[in-house]
Amino acid sequence: MKFPKLYKSTQIFKIALVIAIVVIGYIASVFYSKMKSLDASVELIATSNQTQLELEKLLSIISNYETNLRSYIITKDDVYLKDRFLSRGEIALNIKRLKVLTSDNPIVNRDLDSLQRMFDYRFKLFRETLTIAKSNNFDRNELNEALLKSTNFTNQMRTFVYKRINTESQKLKKLNDNHQFELEDSIVSAFLLVLLSLLILLLSFNKMRVDINELKKTNDELKFLNHSFNNAEKIAGFGHWKYNLDTQKYTFSDNFYRLLGIEPQSFDSNLENVMDFVHPDDAEYVLQTHKQSLIDHQSTNIMLRYVLKTGEIRYIMSVGSFTRNSLGNLVKVGVNYDITEQFQKTLELEDSNKHLKAINSELESFNNIVSHDLQEPMRKIQMFISRLKEKEADVLSDQGKDYFSKINLAANRMQTLMIDLVNYTRTIKGDKIFVKTSLEKILDQVQADLSQNIEEKKAKITVKNLPVIQAIPFQMEQLFINLISNSLKYSRENVIPKISITGEKINDSDQYDDISISDKKCYKIVVSDNGIGFKQEYAERIFMLFQRLETDSKYTGTGLGLAICKKIIENHNGYIKAKSAPGEGTKFFIYLPKNT
Amino acid sequence: MITHKDPIQIFLADDDEDDRNFFSEAITELKMENRVTTFKDGKDLMDYLEKPDSRLPHILFLDLNMPCKTGFDCLKEIRTNSRFKDISIAIYSTSSSEKDIEETFVGGANIYIKKPNDFSKLKKVIKDVVNINWQFHSSGLNKETFFFSI
Numbered sequence: 001m002k003f004p005k006l007y008k009s010t011q012i013f014k015i016a017l018v019i020a021i022v023v024i025g026y027i028a029s030v031f032y033s034k035m036k037s038l039d040a041s042v043e044l045i046a047t048s049n050q051t052q053l054e055l056e057k058l059l060s061i062i063s064n065y066e067t068n069l070r071s072y073i074i075t076k077d078d079v080y081l082k083d084r085f086l087s088r089g090e091i092a093l094n095i096k097r098l099k100v101l102t103s104d105n106p107i108v109n110r111d112l113d114s115l116q117r118m119f120d121y122r123f124k125l126f127r128e129t130l131t132i133a134k135s136n137n138f139d140r141n142e143l144n145e146a147l148l149k150s151t152n153f154t155n156q157m158r159t160f161v162y163k164r165i166n167t168e169s170q171k172l173k174k175l176n177d178n179h180q181f182e183l184e185d186s187i188v189s190a191f192l193l194v195l196l197s198l199l200i201l202l203l204s205f206n207k208m209r210v211d212i213n214e215l216k217k218t219n220d221e222l223k224f225l226n227h228s229f230n231n232a233e234k235i236a237g238f239g240h241w242k243y244n245l246d247t248q249k250y251t252f253s254d255n256f257y258r259l260l261g262i263e264p265q266s267f268d269s270n271l272e273n274v275m276d277f278v279h280p281d282d283a284e285y286v287l288q289t290h291k292q293s294l295i296d297h298q299s300t301n302i303m304l305r306y307v308l309k310t311g312e313i314r315y316i317m318s319v320g321s322f323t324r325n326s327l328g329n330l331v332k333v334g335v336n337y338d339i340t341e342q343f344q345k346t347l348e349l350e351d352s353n354k355h356l357k358a359i360n361s362e363l364e365s366f367n368n369i370v371s372h373d374l375q376e377p378m379r380k381i382q383m384f385i386s387r388l389k390e391k392e393a394d395v396l397s398d399q400g401k402d403y404f405s406k407i408n409l410a411a412n413r414m415q416t417l418m419i420d421l422v423n424y425t426r427t428i429k430g431d432k433i434f435v436k437t438s439l440e441k442i443l444d445q446v447q448a449d450l451s452q453n454i455e456e457k458k459a460k461i462t463v464k465n466l467p468v469i470q471a472i473p474f475q476m477e478q479l480f481i482n483l484i485s486n487s488l489k490y491s492r493e494n495v496i497p498k499i500s501i502t503g504e505k506i507n508d509s510d511q512y513d514d515i516s517i518s519d520k521k522c523y524k525i526v527v528s529d530n531g532i533g534f535k536q537e538y539a540e541r542i543f544m545l546f547q548r549l550e551t552d553s554k555y556t557g558t559g560l561g562l563a564i565c566k567k568i569i570e571n572h573n574g575y576i577k578a579k580s581a582p583g584e585g586t587k588f589f590i591y592l593p594k595n596t
Numbered sequence: 597m598i599t600h601k602d603p604i605q606i607f608l609a610d611d612d613e614d615d616r617n618f619f620s621e622a623i624t625e626l627k628m629e630n631r632v633t634t635f636k637d638g639k640d641l642m643d644y645l646e647k648p649d650s651r652l653p654h655i656l657f658l659d660l661n662m663p664c665k666t667g668f669d670c671l672k673e674i675r676t677n678s679r680f681k682d683i684s685i686a687i688y689s690t691s692s693s694e695k696d697i698e699e700t701f702v703g704g705a706n707i708y709i710k711k712p713n714d715f716s717k718l719k720k721v722i723k724d725v726v727n728i729n730w731q732f733h734s735s736g737l738n739k740e741t742f743f744f745s746i
Binding site: 371372375376378379380382383386387390415474 | 612614615618621661690691693694711712713714715716718
């Protein structure tokens with residue numbers, strides 16, 4: 001909806017208001033002029049009525065006069081002549097009033113002039129008739145003639161006056177029509193005015209209501225936010241502060257005080273009061289860093305200690321940065337948080353780390369002992385054995401020779417064990433640096449290393465489709481040395497060992513401990529032999545440290561070789577599993593991730 | 597410069613008496629007995645070498661773990677003295693740690709031999725090392741050929 005959006009825009013509303021005021025102003029002025037003209041037309045109607053009235057009055061005076069004269073002629077009583085002159089003056093006044101009423105109309109004025117003359121003439125006729133009537137011996141014929149003349153003239157006058165009245169009444173009718181029309185016009189204007197005002201009033205009221213609601217909502221939200229913020233500060237253990245560089249005033253949040261171990265707002269918010277709590281050893285650095293930042297406006301990141309009133313020491317991290325407030329003042333806003341617990345934990349961690357390192361270096365020296373100091377006498381024992389065998393074997397009895405060969409075997413076994421132990425520890429510790437490694441090349445090296453052993457057993461080794469991976473090269477070498485040695489060691493008697501190392505595509509069904517492995521993510525390498533094999537139930541045991549399946553003395557082993565393999569594969573985030581059956585050879589499946 | 601006309605002179609510096617004996621016995625069995633001199637430690641060796649009129653060996657077998665002056669110290673001193681530039685140095689140690697091999701290779705040793713645990717192998721090593729064409733070996737020196745596999 002577009003309307004509510006428009007409705008919300010104060011700018012649009014302002015424009016609408018201005019337009020409405022202009023329209024109201026226009027309608028009001030139209031209304032005013034209408035009223036004015038209405039007023040004028042009322043006046044015109046009044047004048048016209050007055051004129052009509054005055055004219056009728058004139059006629060009635062003349063009739064009255066005439067009646068009185070007739071009455072006199074019949075009765076000869078002077079009473080009837082009493083008002084004669086009075087009426088005359090009244091007529092003059094009447095004419096005068098009419099002249100004033102019709103002063104703006106020259107035609108009527110002219111008519112009035114002729115009326116005046118007609119009155120004068122009529123009165124002359126009256127006088128003549130009266131004179132005839134007053135003479136004691138009047139000629140009845142003469143009087144009749146005079147009366148007839150008078151009556152005729154009166155009729156003539158009446159006709160004139162009625163004509164005038166007629167004109168006036170016509171004019172009045174026209175004025176009345178006009179007046180009616182203007183009145184209707186004004187009512188429409190007034191109605192429109194009221195309607196429009198009402199509309200604007202309603203719109204303004206609604207707008208106001210919406211604005212107030214919005215304001216209230218924002219206010220509520222702000223209140224809530226403020227409340228939550230205060231709560232959050234309390235829970236998270238941080239307090240914030242502000243310094244206005246223009247007004248040079250500090251503001252501290254409630255929790256800022258709590259961090260100092262005191263009630264909120266319990267002292268004036270200024271720097272000196274806070275510095276009382278800063279550890280004396282930190283004070284100079286804190287002040288210097290803070291003051292410098294007020295000059296160069298760079299963010300600060302200070303670690304300091306508070307000494308609380310209880311004497312307790314708290315570790316505080318104080319970070320501050322600069323911003324401008326709504327008034328455009330530069331303000332440094334900062335957050336202080338208590339890191340005592342973390343700091344102590346870090347110290348503890350550092351401690352235990354040191355301890356671990358010490359243990360580690362002890363283990364390392366143990367490793368050195370195994371790899372060097374123990375091997376040294378071992379090698380010498382073997383050396384002496386070889387000397388004895390060469391030079392003194394003849395002087396030994398048969399049983400002596402048997403014991404001697406057992407000593408030799410035991411010494412050899414011990415040496416292998418030590419070498420394996422060293423190799424195993426090497427896979428646990430040490431730098432795990434992954435480099436691009438060609439497994440084909442690794443296998444070339446492995447075959448060279450084992451060449452003597454391979455030749456002895458006349459083994460056939462095939463290598464196919466091996467990938468180039470990210471790996472620790474010496475560990476990869478160790479892995480294949482161990483696996484191939486294993487296959488050579490557990491080969492079947494009188495069967496030429498066949499060992500293949502092949503890179504294969506991963507099927508959808510491939511799984512390792514319920515983890516499905518996809519071709520996208522992993523390489524699969526299969527090492528298979530035609531050796532003695534083992535029961536599938538032992539498939540996991542073979543990878544455990546010092547676990548050996550064959551106890552027959554012809555299979556020499558330390559129980560470390562496959563444990564080392566497993567460790568190496570784990571180092572490479574891969575998986576290794578075995579599949580075998582007695583007499584059917586063994587398959588080792590290796591999965592190595594494509595992107596390590 | 598070693599030529600075939602010169603009877604080859606061999607030095608061994610090793611603090612282990614048994615090892616010195618094995619070495620001497622092997623040399624004897626190889627019929628080169630009048631060409632070997634042994635030193636009981638690094639200091640003994642360097643004291644001898646630094647005498648201005650000392651006879652320098654063609655090949656020096658150098659043990660690494662020795663008291664007073666280790667094989668590493670000797671290697672460093674020999675390789676910083678131009679008078680000894682013609683001495684071929686064979687490291688002769690029980691250790692076969694990557695670290696030791698790397699360090700001695702960088703330090704300028706010519707070959708690294710892990711002490712064998714069989715007397716016949718010892719004889720073979722000595723025979724092979726003496727018969728190496730040193731000039732050829734040194735010019736084609738790399739880390740793969742540095743470690744002498746028996």
